[in-house]
Amino acid sequence: xxxxxxxxxxxxxxxxxxxxxxxxxxxxxxxxxxxxxxxxxxxxxxxxxxxxxxxxxxxxxxxxxxxxxxxxxxxxxxxxxxxxxxxxxxxxxxxxxxxxxxxxxxxxxxxxx
Amino acid sequence: xxxxxxxxxxxxxxxxxxxxxxxxxxxxxxxxxxxxxxxxxxxxxxxxxxxxxxxxxxxxxxxxxxxxxxxxxxxxxxxxxxxxxxxxxxxxxxxxxxxxxxxxxxxxxxxxx
Numbered sequence: 309x310x311x312x313x314x315x316x317x318x319x320x321x322x323x324x325x326x327x328x329x330x331x332x333x334x335x336x337x338x339x340x341x342x343x344x345x346x347x348x349x350x351x352x353x354x355x356x357x358x359x360x361x362x363x364x365x366x367x368x369x370x371x372x373x374x375x376x377x378x379x380x381x382x383x384x385x386x387x388x389x390x391x392x393x394x395x396x397x398x399x400x401x402x403x404x405x406x407x408x409x410x411x412x413x414x415x416x417x418x419x420x421x
Numbered sequence: 422x423x424x425x426x427x428x429x430x431x432x433x434x435x436x437x438x439x440x441x442x443x444x445x446x447x448x449x450x451x452x453x454x455x456x457x458x459x460x461x462x463x464x465x466x467x468x469x470x471x472x473x474x475x476x477x478x479x480x481x482x483x484x485x486x487x488x489x490x491x492x493x494x495x496x497x498x499x500x501x502x503x504x505x506x507x508x509x510x511x512x513x514x515x516x517x518x519x520x521x522x523x524x525x526x527x528x529x530x531x532x533x534x
Contacts, residue, residue, distance in 0.1 A: 407453035412464040
């Protein structure tokens with residue numbers, strides 16, 4: 309499946325590192341999302357961008373910084389993370405403005421040491 | 422805010438049997454209820470959804486029912502097959518909030534041959 313892609317697929321970083329996760333969608337959508345998936349927990353919405361404007365920041369710590377330069381690309385910039393931030397980070401996209409199906413990327417498996 | 426509870430957390434059935442997963446939601450404004458399937462190591466994918474103007478929707482072996490009064494909805498899988506083994510997530514959403522989905526905790530379904 310190539311509709312929503314994410315890079316890298318796996319990432320190991322120290323608590324002092326700075327890294328970025330990238331998401332790209334090829335579906336012509338105009339809304340994009342970041343989710344965090346931890347073991348034994350539900351999918352947690354982090355950020356929502358609609359028409360390149362951030363419309364939701366779900367009480368996410370400032371060590372996570374999203375960026376949406378255009379409707380096809382979404383980044384999640386990471387700095388000074390904690391071990392408890394280790395998780396699968398999923399990107400999704402959909403049409404904006406309604407109750408539309410969200411299509412997920414394969415995720416980035418992040419380990420913070 | 423909205424809260425979605427999902428039960429059971431694990432479910433094991435014999436091939437050919439039916440499986441039922443139940444979710445309850447707290448916000449009566451919710452009017453869109455998708456179900457996602459996530460196979461091991463893969464991305465979540467939409468399998469069926471229902472909107473609040475209908476009480477039931479069916480797609481081959483999969484059906485979803487919605488009881489708005491009781492604020493619960495259920496996924497029914499009939500004639501289960503080993504390839505149905507996965508984690509299933511329910512979610513709830515509502516109008517005018519940028520596509521925000523609130524997910525349940527997930528149900529790990531195991532279909533034994």
